[in-house]
Amino acid sequence: MNDRVSRRRFVRLSGGAAAAASLGAPGLVRAAVDDTRLVARHVNVLIVGAGLSGLMAGRELQRRGVDSFLVLEASNRVGGRTLNMPIGGGHVVEVGGEWIGPGQDSIATLIDELGIGAFDAYYGGDTTYDIEGVISRGLLPDASFSELADFTKVAWQLDRLCKKMPVGEPWRMAGAAELDRMTLGDWLRQHASTSFTPSVFRLITRAVWSGYPERISLLWVLHYLRAAGGLLPVILNEGGAQEQRIVGGSQVISERMATDLGDRVLLGRPALRIEDHAPDRMRVVTPVETFTADRVIVAMAPSDTVRIDFAPALPKPRAELASGWARLPRLPLVKAALLYKTPFWRADGLNGAMQSDRGAVQLVFDNSPDDASMGVLSCFLSVVESPQFADRTTREEGLREELARYFGPKALDATGYVEKDWSTDPWSTGCITPLTPGILTAGGEHLRKPSGRIFWAGTESAKRWCGYMDGAISAGARAANEVHASLKA
Template sequence: MADVVVVGAGFAGLSAARELTRLGHEVVVVEGRDRVGGRSYTGTIAGVPVDLGATFVGPTQDAVLKLADELGCEREPTFGRGKNLIRWRGSVRSYRSTVPRLSIIELLDVSRIQWRFERVCRKVSVDQPWRSPVAAELDAVSLDGWLRSVHAGASTRDLMAIVARVTWGAEPDAVSMLHAVRYVKAAGGLSRMLDVKGGAQQDRFLAGTQQIALRMAEQLGDRVVLGAPVRRIARHPDHSLTVGTDRAEYTAAAVVVAIPPAHRGAVEFDPPLPADYGELNRHWPQGHLSKAYAAYQTPFWRTNGCSGEALSDEGPVFITFDCSPGDGGPGVLLGFTDARTFDPLPPEQRREVALAGFTALFGEAASRPLDYLDHCWGAETFAPGGPTAAVPPGAWTAHGRWLRAPVDGIFWAGTETADRWTGFLDGAVRSGLRAATDVHQELTRRS
């Protein structure tokens, strides 16, 4: 028995549980994995903590920054001193600003498309995008379809493909233009979302982002139950609910489902949810993104005047960052890898292609790491996928209104349901706090 059962111990579920506990409710959090954190998961390479999922935070992500501060989780600026690299059309060039070194014609085209994209953003409502006057038009095309309709050049389209891969874990033809615009607007614009300094990649946590989840779970104590995948949620005539897991059954007055829409489909609802909710789950697929880390004796690229940041139009490593703990060593390179070609490979070959990508950018020394680690989110057996939903054309206008509309005591959280920084840790925290407030109001009204 509890007042509220929270399904999922990611940032959304744990934030909801923490807030509900603060408001005086009895809470149980049931998590299907044997760990907390969800898409925040910290491993180690050469003894250094590294994030296999969420890593970075930045300005205006006030909810997650406040949470981290409260929990005493220290962060530091992402290393960015020196030249950035771009591997483009077969050669590697360096540049210093945030704008990659392309030809003048290509750069003008990138600026033109960015300007047009931001103009479309102004026309879209973040909280009810399906109501925007341009909703039908934008939801009828993919991001790629829109880029072609405004005659974006090949380099601009390839750069946007990199943006789509790292943002949604999907190609531009798989993501609705309405979703792309709403998502970027919820992050405060393209620069805010993509930049390091002043943007979403500005800082990272020394001990990894999972420490934040672990500290929330520590505070919640035995209210958090691990290894308990929720299979069934039943609603009863007296307004109580039963949540059935592999370990136990819990009865509560309200349930917060803090998992991505795509995973709601694995839970049996009794009686079934209205058909619109099932349609939503089927049309809100998770993207697939993977990461590879290599550790070296020292961050040797720093000595060569490089920041460790790079972009590549040749896969599978398409973006890199320096995640070293300091100048002395070890040096740690992070590479985002294209799941389509990376995930199907056996571990030894994944290591080989990732190191070949690092070597093409940073030279021969990158081929001889001390240690190597990768993680394929699309290949997870439980709750696979990430970084977030890659919502296809047509889904927002047909199903968007059901994304977080409560049903008989069932409330929905998770970063996908957030209106600010959706898809990010910050959106997850905000969604958990919003769901907690809604549940509290409902339970107060009932009592």
């Protein structure tokens, strides 16, 4: 804490930060900006957001010898969209970002540097599918030869199309505007010849983008797949993005980075306003202190930046990108875990994974600890699709019953329950984004194009694995390198 802030005043200001955290802050902007008694500190670089991306930006600045920086985090913890919850026995379960897979080199390098291990997620056994109301078990869903052949053909065509895109620059793809006017649903209508194929894509878009094919821009889907290396790396469990888990839970990555950065990470400091201050300085106002800096890195989803008051206003395409992102018709996501004495489904030849195109639960995964000393089934669901699960109590009860449909009556005997409803998080507008037509071609270039002395990080700005933890890390490093180059210049 700055020693010019008296203890009494700190208590009052911290209360302001807490209120900002619970109220979503905008009402406090004017009062904080007008409060000329707020203490100002100057650093070379201010990083706003202590998720993986912001912390990685700090780590990279430090590696490059830039020592004068601070990371401002709105909430009272680091990690953003990664969050560990204790489940007893010294174990945690992740209720945010969790899996990593081959080709995610940024996160692989980082965890190696931090001395954090990874282990294979459990997929030994049959997967359960609930497609078009039919529950089946196996390596693939129960479908006729012609249905499987149709899906394979369409998946291959989509993959081939995405490979025509320059990685990370969808707006430069030939015919980008037209591809961004279409939805994935429009494209599927032109290419699929069974109802099974759109149903499987509905399952995929619910899981990957929290939305439906009829709403999602085709260009956005292609960009996302291209950034991951194609459709298979995204949808495969083994050999794809869901292959491995982080020892100790993914939030430890942020916690370790924050420990290394020490008192440069300030919690409870929501940036309310970012403004040009002097000819060559920026000012960042929080309810606790104000800061000035030569450069600012904003490390969060575009939709989260709409809560910050920028002065002067951001370039129109960047502002519209953020507001378009914030208005997306996404399915608000709950990630919940039911705890069991044992992973009982394994003895029945099941791997605990379930995927559905229209069931109340979108996805289930076996999230048991590596030593299988207890059983954990993690579920993804949206209360918009399942209003019967609108409150936590009915949700816990209803989930047991849903899981019993897939894994038998033993699923009713859960010994515990934890969840995170991301739609109520005051600082995150969610993770997986079903970008609607028009947004990407109108403002996509501004995803990572600096706005004056403001530089953009956050997984959404990544060229590779955007939307994933890996993308958050590479985007943080990229923004730090841009800032470093700009300071030298």
